[in-house]
Amino acid sequence: xxxxxxxxxxxxxxxxxxxxxxxxxxxxxxxxxxxxxxxxxxxxxxxxxxxxxxxxxxxxxxxxxxxxxxxxxxxxxxxxxxxxxxxxxxxxxxxxxxxxxxxxxxxxxxxxxxxxxxxxxxxxxxxxxxxxxxxxxxxxxxxxxxxxxxxxxxxxxxxxxxxxxxxxxxxxxxxxxxxxxxxxxxxxxxxxxxxxxxxxxxxxxxxxxxxxxxxxxxxxxxxxxxxxxxxxxxxxxxxxxxxxxxxxxxxxxxxxxxxxxxxx
Amino acid sequence: xxxxxxxxxxxxxxxxxxxxxxxxxxxxxxxxxxxxxxxxxxxxxxxxxxxxxxxxxxxxxxxxxxxxxxxxxxxxxxxxxxxxxxxxxxxxxxxxxxxxxxxxxxxxxxxxxxxxxxxxxxxxxxxxxxxxxxxxxxxxxxxxxxxxxxxxxxxxxxxxxxxxxxxxxxxxxxxxxxxxxxxxxxxxxxxxxxxxxxxxxxxxxxxxxxxxxxxxxxxxxxxxxxxxxxxxxxxxxxxxxxxxxxxxxxxxxxxxxxxxxxxx
Numbered sequence: 001x002x003x004x005x006x007x008x009x010x011x012x013x014x015x016x017x018x019x020x021x022x023x024x025x026x027x028x029x030x031x032x033x034x035x036x037x038x039x040x041x042x043x044x045x046x047x048x049x050x051x052x053x054x055x056x057x058x059x060x061x062x063x064x065x066x067x068x069x070x071x072x073x074x075x076x077x078x079x080x081x082x083x084x085x086x087x088x089x090x091x092x093x094x095x096x097x098x099x100x101x102x103x104x105x106x107x108x109x110x111x112x113x114x115x116x117x118x119x120x121x122x123x124x125x126x127x128x129x130x131x132x133x134x135x136x137x138x139x140x141x142x143x144x145x146x147x148x149x150x151x152x153x154x155x156x157x158x159x160x161x162x163x164x165x166x167x168x169x170x171x172x173x174x175x176x177x178x179x180x181x182x183x184x185x186x187x188x189x190x191x192x193x194x195x196x197x198x199x200x201x202x203x204x205x206x207x208x209x210x211x212x213x214x215x216x217x218x219x220x221x222x223x224x225x226x227x228x229x230x231x232x233x234x235x236x237x238x239x240x241x242x243x244x245x246x247x248x249x250x251x252x253x254x255x256x257x258x259x260x261x262x263x264x
Numbered sequence: 265x266x267x268x269x270x271x272x273x274x275x276x277x278x279x280x281x282x283x284x285x286x287x288x289x290x291x292x293x294x295x296x297x298x299x300x301x302x303x304x305x306x307x308x309x310x311x312x313x314x315x316x317x318x319x320x321x322x323x324x325x326x327x328x329x330x331x332x333x334x335x336x337x338x339x340x341x342x343x344x345x346x347x348x349x350x351x352x353x354x355x356x357x358x359x360x361x362x363x364x365x366x367x368x369x370x371x372x373x374x375x376x377x378x379x380x381x382x383x384x385x386x387x388x389x390x391x392x393x394x395x396x397x398x399x400x401x402x403x404x405x406x407x408x409x410x411x412x413x414x415x416x417x418x419x420x421x422x423x424x425x426x427x428x429x430x431x432x433x434x435x436x437x438x439x440x441x442x443x444x445x446x447x448x449x450x451x452x453x454x455x456x457x458x459x460x461x462x463x464x465x466x467x468x469x470x471x472x473x474x475x476x477x478x479x480x481x482x483x484x485x486x487x488x489x490x491x492x493x494x495x496x497x498x499x500x501x502x503x504x505x506x507x508x509x510x511x512x513x514x515x516x517x518x519x520x521x522x523x524x525x526x527x528x
Contacts (some may be wrong), residue, residue, distance in 0.1 A: 014301060015294040015440060019431040019473075026429070030279040037278060072433065163448035164455060165290070167283040169336065176279060184427035188473045191428060209283075209452045 004137035005081045006039035012070045019188065022069035025199055026180040029062065032094055032107055033175070035080045039092075043135055044128065054116045055127070058203075059109060059175050060089065061146040065198040066096070066105030075099045081137040088112055088121050090132065093141040106143045149202050149241040151230040154218035157185045162211045172206040173213070173239075182229050182242050185217055190246065194225060197247030203240045207233040268401035269345045270303035276334045283452065286333035289463055290444040293326065296358055296371055297439070299344045303356075307399055308392065318380045319391070322467075323373060323439050324353065325410040329462040330360070330369030339363045345401040352376055352385050354396065357405040370407045413466050413505040415494040418482035421449045426475045436470040437477070437503075446493050446506050449481055454510065458489060461511030467504045471497040 008031075016027040040057070070076045076098050083091040094107040113122040124132055160181065168174040179201065207213060211233040218228040225246040231239045272295075280291040304321070334340045340362050347355040358371040377386040388396055424445065432438040443465065471477060475497040482492040489510035495503045 013294070013298055014433070015297060015438065017433055018428065019433060019435060021433045024429070030277070033279060034277055164282065164450065164452055165288070165444050165448050167452065169278070169281055169283060169285045171283060174279065180429050184429050186428065188428055188431065 004135050005079050005139060006035060006042065007077055007079050008035045008038065009075065009077045010070075012072050012074045012076070014072055017072045018191070020191070021072045022195075023071075023074075024180075025064065025069075025183060025196060026176050028064065028066075028069070028096070029176045029179055031078055032062070032064070032080075032109065033059065035078045035094065036092055036109065036111070039080050045132055045135075055113050055122055056116050056170075058112050058114050060112050061110040061200070061202050062107065062175075063109075063143065063146040063198065063200040064105065064107040065143040066196070068104050069195070070096075070098070070104060076104065079139075081139050082132070082135045083108075083137070083139075083141065085124055085133050085136055087123050087125055090124055093139070095139075095141070106141050108141060108143065108146060110146060143198070146200055146202065147243070149200060149228060149243045151216060151218050151228040151241055154216040154228065154230065156214050157217035157229075158215045160213055162207055162209050162213060164209075167209050172208060173211070175201070175203060178203075178231060178240050178242070181213070182215065182231070182244065185215055185229065186227070186244070193249070194246035195249050196244060198243075198245040200243040201240055202242075204238045205233070205240075207231075207239045213239065268399055269343050269403060270299060270306065271341055271343050272299045272302065273339065273341045274334075276336050276338045276340070278336055281336045282455070284455070285336045286459075287335075287338075288444075289328065289333075289447060289460060290440050292328065292330075292333070292360070293440045293443055295342055296326070296328070296344075296373065297323065299342045299358065300356055300373065300375070303344050309396055309399075319377050319386055320380050320434075322376050322378050324376050325374040325464070325466050326371065326439075327373075327407065327410045327462065327464040328369065328371040329407040330460070332368050333459070334360075334362070334368060340368065343403075345403050346396070346399045347372075347401070347403075347405065349388055349397050349400055351387050351389055354388055357403070359403075359405070370405050372405060372407065372409060374410060407462070410464055410466065411507065413464060413492060413507045415480060415482050415492045415505055418480040418492065418494065420478050421481035421493075422479045424477055426471055426473050426477060428473075431473050436472060437475070439465070439467060442467075442495060442504050442506070445477070446479065446495070446508065449479055449493065450491070450508070457513070458510035459513050460508060462507075462509040464507040465504055466506075468502045469497070469504075471495075471503045477503065 012023045018024045079095045083093045090111050092109045096104045098104055115122055162173050166173045166177045214232050216230045220226050227244045229242040233239050276287045282288045343359045347357045354375050356373045360368045362368055379386055426437050430437045430441045478496050480494045484490050491508045493506040497503050
């Protein structure tokens with residue numbers, strides 16, 4: 001095993017699944033960010049270690065592409081590694097594998113490091129004598145890099161105020177909560193007919209408690225099932241952009257039995 | 265160790281804390297329900313086992329009382345045991361303990377079992393020859409039993425539609441999501457000044473995708489900090505009631521350092 005790759009094991013808990021009994025994208029996103037944090041920390045580049053020096057990691061982009069989501073009680077693992085380090089950004093990739101090591105999907109993330117006082121980006125190659133490059137690792141991640149998400153027009157699909165549950169330790173709206181709010185824009189019926197094949201986020205600015213968040217959703221072109229969403233705070237400023245691609249549901253014969261909901 | 269008590273270990277993950285760096289009540293609630301499920305399953309009374317016989321557990325009441333919430337990265341454990349079994353209900357208690365076995369808080373829950381087809385309650389003493397009573401265990405749980413929550417009047421503090429993220433495998437709004445929505449009724453400033461000492465839920469009816477949920481909140485009497493909340497669906501029918509008691513923040517000297525938020 002390549003020792004530059006961190007491996008973390010999980011089980012899909014009952015309250016971490018959606019109506020179809022599959023792990024939710026929000027919980028998977030949490031796991032990915034946790035794995036990043038653990039893997040960096042184990043190598044002296046974690047939030048904790050870095051915080052003492054007044055630096056912190058900031059997530060810039062996240063793309064998740066899943067062939068299949070783990071089912072309730074299913075054991076799976078996440079492998080994570082650093083693909084590249086540049087002056088202001090580092091690319092961290094992930095493979096999500098089932099208990100037999102079969103890939104269920106992959107993810108790519110882009111991170112910057114900022115000085116917590118000045119909020120300015122830090123030169124990654126200047127930290128710890130550039131030793132972060134020692135962890136760069138070649139390993140296949142067969143999904144497209146995060147794209148440049150553009151949202152043209154689009155209608156306001158929802159508006160909400162950032163509440164207590166949205167706010168994380170840094171006083172910002174939690175990166176994963178945006179994903180959950182965006183997933184809530186789509187009707188349950190769409191999730192019954194399709195599954196999310198690829199989900200991409202570009203984080204542009206922070207939002208805070210009591211900010212009004214509006215969600216502009218651009219409908220897909222005819223014959224496509226890819227939605228673009230822009231989240232704005234207080235009417236004008238872009239907070240993040242997302243691209244949500246729905247695909248055919250899993251064709252595995254077992255999946256017929258995962259149809260939603262018992263009679264109730 | 266009393267073998268009728270199930271013990272489960274957890275660590276407080278970074279994305280499971282609120283702005284103050286403490287475990288959220290929602291995540292703790294999920295853990296409690298998971299422990300109940302595991303403990304029952306290990307003894308042949310789990311949802312899975314019972315589901316094959318067309319029965320399922322339904323949470324009726326939940327009361328959580330915490331002296332202190334686990335902090336980020338803190339390891340803690342949950343002990344759970346059955347306090348009593350009656351014809352239609354069973355009482356399951358919990359202790360939440362830190363890594364040294366010091367109690368952080370306790371919880372009490374009341375469960376019924378229903379037939380999934382008829383939705384009618386099942387006589388617990390008639391299942392598996394009444395063997396569920398073998399697991400009854402005397403163990404201290406020094407918090408008050410769930411009370412009869414009454415909400416008089418109260419103003420409509422929020423209204424929302426049940427969305428994708430609210431719905432669980434049974435097609436209902438997830439029991440824990442109500443807790444999260446209720447916590448979001450209170451301003452962040454209240455959480456800065458106080459912490460939740462006791463939280464109680466009484467589950468009355470199920471709600472479903474696209475139901476309109478309204479949250480009626482009764483303000484506390486002068487000098488008190490206990491709020492009563494009633495959740496109604498589609499204007500009239502009561503779905504659940506909650507009682508939220510805020511108390512003094514933790515007086516432990518370490519807690520001064522857990523003040524919310526770095527400058528940002």
